[in-house]
Structure formats: C-alpha cells, structure tokens
Amino acid sequence: MIYFVGAGPGDVDLITVKGRRLLETADVVIYAGSLVWDAHLRFCKPECERYDSAGMTLEAVLDIMAQAEAAGRMTVRLHTGDPTIYGAIGEQMAALDQRGILYDIVPGVSSFTASCAAVKREFTVPNVSQTIIVTRLEGRTPVPPLESLESLAAHRCSLAIFLSVQDIENVVVKLKSGYGRDDVPVAVIYKATWPEQQIVRGTLADIAEHVRAAGIKNFAQILVGDFLNAHGERSLLYHPDFSHGFRQN
Template identity: 55%
Template sequence: MSQNKTNGEVIFIGAGPGDPELITVKGAKTLEQADRVIYAGSLVNPELLKLCKPGTPCHDSAHLTLEEVAGLMLEGVKNGEKIVRLHTGDPSMYGAIKEQFEYLDKQDIPYTVIPGVSSVFAAAAAVKREFTLPDISQTLILTRIAGRTPVPEREALAKLAQHQSSMAIFLSVQDMGSVVQALLEGGYPASTPIAVVAKASWPDEEMLMGTLETIVEMVKAAGIRKQAQILVGDFLDPAKGYARSKLYDPTFTHEYRQGTDK
C-alpha cells in the first residue's frame, strides 16, 4: 500500500473489554496522540476518551453508517490527521473491520491495527478458569448463534458442540434458551457447567455460574440481555480431574531444564 501524500493515517485500536486500564500501553499512547477519534460508543468505555488531547474531535459511530464513518476518515486523512478508530475488545472479533479496510484500500489510505484484550479473556479472568486444561480440553471455540447476522450452516452451534471442547459464545445471551437447546442437541450433558459474564471487567460486572439445566432461568431472573459472554465446558468445573502441565513437571525435560528421574 503506498503512503498517502498528506501523511494522514488511520489506526484501529482494540479498546479492551471495558476496564479502561485494559487497553494496551501501545493503544493508550496512540490514543493520546490522536487528532481525531471515531469510537464505538455503544460498547467502548467513555473513560478512555479522557486520554485524548483536549479538544480532540471524538465521533460516536453507534449512530453512523459505514459510509459516514468512512467520510470522517477521509476528511481527517486529507487534513493530515492521525485518526484512531476505537473498537471494543479486540477489533478482529465481530468488529466489522474488513469493510472499513476495503474502503481505505480503495482510497489508498494507510492504516494499521493495534490488538486489544477481548471480552472472552476478561470473562475467563472473572471466573478464574483456564480454557485449555490437559486431559479436559485443548481447544477453545469462539462463536455466536445466528441472529440478524446469519451463521453458516456448517458452523451451527449444535454442530460445534459435538466437539465437546471449551466454548465461548458471543452476542447470544438474548436468546439463552436457543443456546442451551443447541448445546444439548450437540451432545453436552445437561449437567455441563456454564457461566454467563455480563460486562466483564466493568464496575457493574455480573457473573452467573450454573449448568445447562439451570442457566436459562438464572439469566432470566438476572435480566441479562446484552454485553455478556457465555462460557461452557468442563474446564469450568473445579472438581474435574485434569493432568498436570508437562512444562512445570520436574520429571519433564525441555529446552530450558533437564528433568529428574523422580
């Protein structure tokens, strides 16, 4: 991609899951230098905007179309500005960034991406669990159920559930009954542990721990309808037996340590 003659640029930044301290150091430094910010106001913590220079134009994209967002980018680039496009979590997950990239490519506008902490990892931190336990699961599936945005049939939740791996389900808590039905259809036992973490890392974070038998009523009673991660799998069960990591096993030899015989 050739450099735009005005030296303006667009930088996509993952804002993290909510806690303003969970933006990366690189992301925060870049936000401090921004001449214009376009942020996902429905999800990004507005506290992050306090990092901007006084008087920096900050545009809430929640009310804008792609064309309007692109217009703001083009306007800023023509002025030689450093433009930050601030997305929630990590922009590569359900961030609708490819269509923005394509517009910028067509206009020969340079851009870069600074990754962020996804809500899926903030949710794991909230429940204090590890997705990849030896002998339990070495795979984490990130997915969602179909809504107004369809899901390919080959990726239907019931089909993914057949793997019995650890799962994190985005953008689906509003239809918790369908989620549970699909998980059961895929083969998870009704006793499978499941967690719902709403607004992970925010001050009003809410966490529910149950099973596929109980979680629908728990979510209904809590009134959780959005901004929630659904975590499911045996990795959530603290009583479930798992194998000790080879990395720290005293009998295991690797590049940095010679194992013992006992």
C-alpha cells in the first residue's frame, strides 16, 4: 500500500496521529525535501529508506513506489500541508491506478488554515464573510480564465492565495481591480508554524512594499479580506435565544 500523507504546514506536531503512525512504521518514505521539514524523518525507524523527491521526476518517484510494492514494503509519500491542495498527487494516483497499485490519502493541516491561526483570526465571520476562496496567481502553471484573481476578488470574501508572493505587485494590482478599493486588509505569513515564521500585515495599498522590505520571496501564504480586521457580531450558535437540535430555549 502507498499512503499519501499530509505532513502539515511545518510544525512536526501538526501532522495527524494517523500520519505520524504511518511514518513510524513505513519501510520507505518519499518526501518533498524543499517543503517538508526534515524533522519529521526522526520519527522513522532506522532501517526505513528515505528519498528526497525535490530533485526527482514523477517517473523516478513511481519507480521507487513500484519497487517497494513489489517487495511487499509499505511506502509513505510525505507531502507538505494537505496533499489534496496543490499537491500534484493526481498524476501519481493516475499512474498507480494504471499499475494496479493500491493507495490511500491521509489529509493534513493546510498552510492556509495554519496561517489564519497564526494571525489569530477566523475566515468565516458573520456579516463579513461566509466564503473562503483558495487560489493562486497564474504563472508557469496556468489558471483558468474564469478563476483570475480579479474575478475571484470581486466576490469580496476571504481569500487564501498560494504560490504567489514572488509576484506580490501583480497580485496587488489584480486584487485592487477585483475589490474596487485599496484599503482591504492583507496578511502575508512566511513559513507558518516553522521556527522562522514571519508575519507581515498591511493593506492592498502598502503590502507589496512591506513584503519586499521583509525580503519574503517564497514559502508564504497571502490572506486577504475584511475578516482580518473583524471579529464580527455574536454568532447564533451559542446565543441563548437561538434553539437548535441540541439545545432548546
């Protein structure tokens, strides 16, 4: 069996209990060394074979998986954050399907939720935003035209933008166009939950300047929206005048 395991955003204790147990018992671990904190590897058994996929091709990764499977060994494919978000696991699963190799996915804490926790805010604030959009700026990997930052920002909900801080000026231009204003709060979180975590705050009017001054060029999450400055009104869920299936007035 191949297990695609989400390592979480950085902090080794933010992997799931199931993910940690699989890591402890794996015979082979293939991890994205450029993104996954190698402190996770100290939980592997000494005889576990470890492969850093940062410099590998898809074919090389699949060959290791197939060889381990043929030998009856269990493999963990350790991905950063949650493997279902920008994890490039679709192509791996398709190839494993073709080879008749079984696999499973163990979800993880994504950097976009870890980043929101780092700034101590809630994406979904009553009467402010009840929608979260997870997206990225187009680059070498294209984005469908209907998912441009301008069109998504026009919804004026909470945005979590991956893989885009290296072009923060372009991000800002597109967001200003979509929001129709430049006073929208922005937080840029570099390496959320890592020891070197850094948080830069501002608005669309000045965030690009702050990011450049901080020297942040990669490994950062961009959070955008009025939720960053709002605690909102009291929710109905715990209001004494609100009844539901588990509590009656």
